[in-house]
Amino acid sequence: MELARRIERLAALEAPPEDEAREAVLELLEALETGAVRAASPGASGWTVHPWVKQGILLGFRTSAVVPTPPAGPLEFCDKQLYMPQTIDRLPGVRVVPGGTAIRRGAHVGRGTVLMPPCYVNVGAWVGEGSMIDSHALVGSCAQLGAGIHLSAGAQIGGVLEPPGAMPVIVEDGAFVGALSAVLEGVQVGRRAVIGAGVVLTASTPVFDLVQRRRLEPGEDGVLRIPEGAVLVAGSRRPGDPWAREQGLSLAAVLIVKRRDERTDARAALESALR
Numbered sequence: 001m002e003l004a005r006r007i008e009r010l011a012a013l014e015a016p017p018e019d020e021a022r023e024a025v026l027e028l029l030e031a032l033e034t035g036a037v038r039a040a041s042p043g044a045s046g047w048t049v050h051p052w053v054k055q056g057i058l059l060g061f062r063t064s065a066v067v068p069t070p071p072a073g074p075l076e077f078c079d080k081q082l083y084m085p086q087t088i089d090r091l092p093g094v095r096v097v098p099g100g101t102a103i104r105r106g107a108h109v110g111r112g113t114v115l116m117p118p119c120y121v122n123v124g125a126w127v128g129e130g131s132m133i134d135s136h137a138l139v140g141s142c143a144q145l146g147a148g149i150h151l152s153a154g155a156q157i158g159g160v161l162e163p164p165g166a167m168p169v170i171v172e173d174g175a176f177v178g179a180l181s182a183v184l185e186g187v188q189v190g191r192r193a194v195i196g197a198g199v200v201l202t203a204s205t206p207v208f209d210l211v212q213r214r215r216l217e218p219g220e221d222g223v224l225r226i227p228e229g230a231v232l233v234a235g236s237r238r239p240g241d242p243w244a245r246e247q248g249l250s251l252a253a254v255l256i257v258k259r260r261d262e263r264t265d266a267r268a269a270l271e272s273a274l275r
């Protein structure tokens with residue numbers, strides 16, 4: 001891909017030509033917004049990371065000046081010139097409810113998605129069609145969210161820009177992420193999984209599958225993969241230290257308590273009337 005080669009060449013330069021870098025980054029941002037390019041893409045054998053996309057985003061930060069943004073009433077801000085929030089005319093078929101939401105340049109939001117205020121979608125992120133991003137939720141840089149995702153109020157999806165070859169946070173089609181939960185670097189959530197309220201997932205989080213009586217471990221690539229349809233809740237485990245046990249202390253853990261069923265579907269369903 002010619003754009004990828006241009007960005008890789010410019011990113012390798014200590015002082016890339018400003019005009020050429022700006023042109024390449026703007027082309028990348030446009031391609032990310034339309035969905036023609038993604039930071040990572042799914043395939044028959046799993047997900048493939050495209051490091052040049054993150055290199056291009058970082059190139060934009062290196063070569064872009066900090067300037068004032070358009071004010072929001074009495075509120076004023078400043079940001080990198082190339083990464084201003086997208087205007088609503090660039091988001092066809094997306095409902096952005098008034099109240100402080102921002103979708104940064106270089107983010108893709110699919111048709112039929114509803115964004116409740118205030119939420120934030122960062123550069124390089126992909127949000128699939130028909131999703132719901134609730135109040136105070138964050139979709140971090142380059143995070144990949146499938147179609148029909150529901151991020152509940154206060155949910156956090158971590159961003160990953162460096163190193164460029166690192167797998168971004170992935171939440172696949174139809175998953176439900178509960179209120180005040182967090183899916184952070186090094187985690188891939190399978191299709192239709194349900195992350196209960198208050199669950200925090202990182203690559204090093206102890207996850208115990210009570211259905212199959214096993215502990216989930218990250219793969220060779222360091223990514224912790226949550227199975228399709230798994231239902232996760234916050235739990236605890238006994239510490240190994242005898243003194244800690246004597247004090248009645250416990251350590252945080254996450255439990256897979258079952259696989260998704262009709263009852264779970266009913267509780268996690270997106271209400272069509274809200275659309």
